[in-house]
Amino acid sequence: HVRYRMEASCLELALEGERLCKAGDCHAGVSFFEAAVQVGTEDLKTLSAIYSQLGNAYFYLHEYNRALEYHHHDLTLARTIGDRLGEAKASGNLGNTLKVLGNFDEAVVCCDRHLEISRELYDKVGEARALYNLGNVYHSKGKSLACTGTRDPGEFPEEVKIALQKAVDYYEANLLIVTDLGDRAAQGRAYGNLGNTHYLLGNFRKAVMSHEQRLLIAREFGDRSAERRAYSNLGNAFIFLGEFEMAAEYYKRTLQLARQLKDRAVEAQSCYSLGNTYTLLQDYEKAIDYHLKHLVIARELNDRVGEGRACWSLGNAYTALGNHDQAMHFAEKHLDISRELGDRNGELTAQLNLSDLQMVLGLSYSTNTSVLSEIQDTDTSVPGARPKLSRRRSMENLELVKLTPEKVQHWN
Amino acid sequence: SSLMNRQTGEIQSKAVPSKQILHSDDIEMEPETMETKSVTDYFNKMHMGSLVYACKRKNK
Numbered sequence: 354h355v356r357y358r359m360e361a362s363c364l365e366l367a368l369e370g371e372r373l374c375k376a377g378d379c380h381a382g383v384s385f386f387e388a389a390v391q392v393g394t395e396d397l398k399t400l401s402a403i404y405s406q407l408g409n410a411y412f413y414l415h416e417y418n419r420a421l422e423y424h425h426h427d428l429t430l431a432r433t434i435g436d437r438l439g440e441a442k443a444s445g446n447l448g449n450t451l452k453v454l455g456n457f458d459e460a461v462v463c464c465d466r467h468l469e470i471s472r473e474l475y476d477k478v479g480e481a482r483a484l485y486n487l488g489n490v491y492h493s494k495g496k497s498l499a500c501t502g503t504r505d506p507g508e509f510p511e512e513v514k515i516a517l518q519k520a521v522d523y524y525e526a527n528l529l530i531v532t533d534l535g536d537r538a539a540q541g542r543a544y545g546n547l548g549n550t551h552y553l554l555g556n557f558r559k560a561v562m563s564h565e566q567r568l569l570i571a572r573e574f575g576d577r578s579a580e581r582r583a584y585s586n587l588g589n590a591f592i593f594l595g596e597f598e599m600a601a602e603y604y605k606r607t608l609q610l611a612r613q614l615k616d617r618a619v620e621a622q623s624c625y626s627l628g629n630t631y632t633l634l635q636d637y638e639k640a641i642d643y644h645l646k647h648l649v650i651a652r653e654l655n656d657r658v659g660e661g662r663a664c665w666s667l668g669n670a671y672t673a674l675g676n677h678d679q680a681m682h683f684a685e686k687h688l689d690i691s692r693e694l695g696d697r698n699g700e701l702t703a704q705l706n707l708s709d710l711q712m713v714l715g716l717s718y719s720t721n722t723s724v725l726s727e728i729q730d731t732d733t734s735v736p737g738a739r740p741k742l743s744r745r746r747s748m749e750n751l752e753l754v755k756l757t758p759e760k761v762q763h764w765n
Numbered sequence: 766s767s768l769m770n771r772q773t774g775e776i777q778s779k780a781v782p783s784k785q786i787l788h789s790d791d792i793e794m795e796p797e798t799m800e801t802k803s804v805t806d807y808f809n810k811m812h813m814g815s816l817v818y819a820c821k822r823k824n825k
Binding site: 364367368371398399401402403405406409412427439441442443445446449453467479482485486489492539541542543545546549552553579582585586589622626 | 795796797
């Protein structure tokens with residue numbers, strides 16, 4: 354009798370956890386699942402489902418070590434009870450989690466297992482998903498290897514290209530199946546990531562073709578976030594094709610959607626990209642306009658890295674226009690921010706720019722004189738100026754800051 | 766010095782940035798797909814199973 358009550362309560366707690374996660378409240382969902390685990394159950398299939406969902410909830414909450422722990426429990430359990438489909442799923446989830454944690458080799462082993470079992474069970478959907486996951490692992494591996502140097506896409510070392518080519522192969526294998534299955538949403542995802550991989554490999558035409566397909570599918574679904582992503586990725590590819598006007602058009606659409614979706618960080622990124630594009634088009638007035646918009650949002654978001662970049666870009670654009678006073682102002686700000694962030698490269702660039710500008714202005718000028726500190730003093734009196742030691746949130750960390758709604762959809 | 770040799774023209778050309786400033790890492794990826802297990806599905810199946818069982822017994 355007591356056992357029956359215990360089982361019922363575990364199930365009720367788990368069902369409530371499931372409901373909450375589906376509604377997008379993973380935080381609350383986790384508490385219910387944890388409580389269900391505490392109560393416990395002798396039904397191992399129920400327990401496996403609870404572990405799996407706890408793992409996914411922690412994944413969406415970006416608590417990857419916890420996610421790893423629960424997906425591992427799930428895998429062990431699925432193997433113990435001889436649940437092949439359950440083992441495949443747990444392996445896939447474990448693979449995705451290991452990928453995010455940067456453990457690519459183990460991730461490949463897990464995703465391979467997902468693929469192998471899916472094929473064994475003639476589970477086409479599972480097979481396609483495993484192929485997509487493998488593509489993602491190789492893409493991330495390639496990107497992480499590439500990150501050690503700052504090169505333009507297409508100019509990476511051999512090991513990077515090998516990993517990225519594998520990603521292409523997996524995405525294409527995935528596309529064959531999901532096209533056959535008529536799964537448009539899955540096609541959209543594969544095209545997006547395939548496009549990004551081609552972009553990194555320097556196959557910019559192919560990247561454009563993939564992102565155009567992605568765009569088409571995003572519109573079919575009325576998925577505006579995916580549409581915005583496609584515009585932004587298309588803009589990037591056209592930059593490297595040297596078609597700057599096209600790039601500007603796509604970045605403008607990105608900006609428009611970012612504003613509609615009220616995503617300030619993406620809006621800032623679009624302005625920055627537009628500023629750079631107009632610089633490449635040598636339309637410096639427009640470049641300045643967009644870089645100033647970017648600067649405003651970077652300040653609003655306390656993004657010192659973004660602010661530094663904006664200042665550097667503005668310095669360059671004003672220099673190109675021959676407005677050396679403004680150029681000097683922003684070069685000084687860039688120097689200031691680079692020092693604060695301990696960015697040695699930025700600091701050296703800024704110093705070089707400053708000495709060049711000083712020569713143009715014919716000034717004898719030292720960055721250590723009171724002129725700089727004077728400028729700093731006036732700046733702190735500007736309304737809305739940030740305290741110097743404000744919390745930094747760089748544009749590079751945006752990936753982590755992005756919230757879950759889009760991902761939570763996959764619960765449903 | 767080399768600094769003295771730099772001319773205004775060079776400053777102008779420097780203002781045209783390398784494509785690198787666009788940071789190749791700003792590409793936007795599609796979301797991951799996680800595999801899902803559900804207590805609800807399992808619960809429903811269990812119920813369906815026992816209902817079918819009950820019906821069969823009735824028919825006997």
